[in-house]
Amino acid sequence: MNLSNAGYRNSKSILFQSVIVFFAFLITIPLIIVLLYIIEKGVLQVNWHFLTNVPKPVGEKGGGIVNALVGSAIMVGVASVMALPIGILAGIYLSENSKSKLAYYSGLCVDILQGVPSIVIGIVIYYWVVLTIGYSGLAGSVALGIMMLPIVIRSTEQTLRLLPPSLKEAALSLGVPYHRVILKVIVPCGFAGILSGIMLSIARIIGETAPLLFTALGNSFLSTNLLKPMESLPHVIYYYATSPYDDWHDLAWGASFILLMFVLLLNIITKVITRKWKIQL
Amino acid sequence: MTPLELEIEQVKSELVSMWMLVQSQLNKAKEAITLYDKDVAHEVLVKEKRVNSFELKIDRDCENVFALYCPVAVDLRFLLAALKINTNLERIGDIASGIAQYVVDSPANFDMAAMESTGLLRMYDEAINILADTRIAFENEDTVLARSIFKRDDVLDDINDNSPNTVAEVIKKDAGLLPEALYILSIIRKLERVGDQSKNIAEEIIFYVEAKILKHAKSSGKLTEED
Amino acid sequence: MENTIVKAENYNAWFGDNHVVKDVNISINRNEVIAVMGPSGCGKTTFLRGINRMHELIPGATAKGKILLDSQNVLDMNVIYVRAKIGMVFQRPNPFPNLSIYENVVAGYLLNGIKVSKADKDVIVEKSLTSSALWNEVKDSLHKKGTFLSGGQQQRLCIARAIAMEPELILFDEPTSALDPISTSSVEALFHELKTKYTLIIVTHNMQQAARVSDRTAFFYMGELVEFDDTKQMFTAPADQRTQNYITGRFS
């Protein structure tokens, strides 16, 4: 080997590394700026009063976002109840039968669904649900549930596919029937992965505004009736931020801060779950 | 060739070299007797050391192959046979040097007529031939030739069995030949041992080769014998 | 013969059109250790998995012929029963990562939903772990996860899991090929003890292992059972040229 230009190559390599490090650093800057900005604007709005009161009409001081918090919680909860069983079972099917035609086409559908703009999902639900039962929390939940599906399906599938086949063989060699192998071995072993998929899907939908615009609509009063319009965090931000009043802008900043903290928390929990509960294979 | 096969080839060629050396020792000892040449006899005694070191070397080589390659089947049988053949050859080397020692010790030359009448020379030639043929059988893995050794050893046995009479004849004819006659008797006894050793070697050859071609496969597989 | 525990009669196995095991006839005695050797892809695993009916789980896999366990065809028996009577240990140790050592041993009962009292479970766990020479090493950490054990310990845990089902026959598919030499010898030492109670069939690529642990050796080649004989005979004077070429490492 010719070593005469080793010094030159070395410096080229160092240069390349520095460029990579520089850009890696660069992409964190917008994130940090956004975070700091929202925190600066929002943190001051958040207090007990803010968290437990409905918005006041224009001109009145104070007011909070409890209607949005409760509405978001209910809709995400209902969406999860609808989407998780379907998503997890579909994910199990895809990981177990990766070679079948059905798996191929449903996998394709999942990918397409993931790519569908959220506003389109909102419109579809408007035609399907809103036109029959009216603007309601339920309609919003259905829209959010559909948005959760692809994430839950894919993460379940990928988690289970990473489990070594030897695990299934171990159970089968003990005479365990197939459905028990899935329920007692495969799902528990992939639990951390499935759970973090669920967390991520919640973090994803909690900030969705578009599908809620034509479905849950929004409600400035505290409502827990699923069949009535419901407020949500992203919608409250959208609504108050686009209003001409400074009071309401503050409300929007506070809600943004809460939403941001929630998403951040979910991401951190996900990280902790995958690290702590990760099954040692 | 696999490394194991190379090692086995190596042992085999060392054995053949040792075999040649032992054959030449026997030949030289015979030359020493017939020509009463003490120089040749000394040479045999000196070269005996080379035979011994050959034996040690082959022993060590076999040991290493056992330790490093864990040979099985034909390889295992070959190495076991090689160890025993090695010992047998070394004994034959001892016999050659024993005969040479007689020449060194003997005060006078051996009487040619006596050597003829006792069958010593004939026996000597046959012993040398037998040893050479076992070597050929070994090199060619020729079990037919190896089996023929058993028959030919009978010739040596006959001469040996008759030796008390034939030697007695020599002594009766000329009592002055008594010491020589006793040397001749001793040599005959030693040559008989050469026959026995060769027979042992032939048995080893059959053991190692014969279990190798086996009650051949019913259906001929794709595995073929590599030569 | 009364002493025969498993017997294959004209056993054939296919993956789709691929005829992988061809007309195998073999008869294995109680308390014997059988080594199964042969080049990769010759059908050893497939044959082994035919014995405890794991073969039929693969889509497209079919089999013909009989596998008799105590003169009963395994195909006519309940699968749970077959797989309890015929334990299996795999190439890589595969304890259940979500279960403790204790639960792993009784996994055959837990996962099948067979009710066993706590006291009985305790007995089974101790007996099985003792039989698999693991009890002394793990008796103080029974409720830790099985995956914290070393490779050899994990493999012995998997053996205990099979033993807990009170099998008659245990199948091993290259049980030490993923283990280091120390772990390997711990598992090999176990074979000698297990032999007194069970019958073992061990697929192995390690010729010396076959020679060390087995009473008889079966040599498979391209789906056929080429030779089945005393291990000593196989390793000194095999009857078939293909066996000899394989065990001496001479392939053309």
Ligand SMILES: Nc1ncnc2c1ncn2[C@@H]1O[C@H](COP(=O)(O)OP(=O)(O)O)[C@@H](O)[C@H]1O
């Ligand atoms: N799951 C499977 N699907 C299709 N073919 C298989 C499968 N498993 C093994 N085979 C085929 O069967 C043959 C025998 O495999 P196997 O029994 O695993 O061999 P061995 O264990 O002796 O290495 C191989 O040629 C392999 O291609």
Ligand SMILES: [Mg+2]
């Ligand atoms: Mg295999």
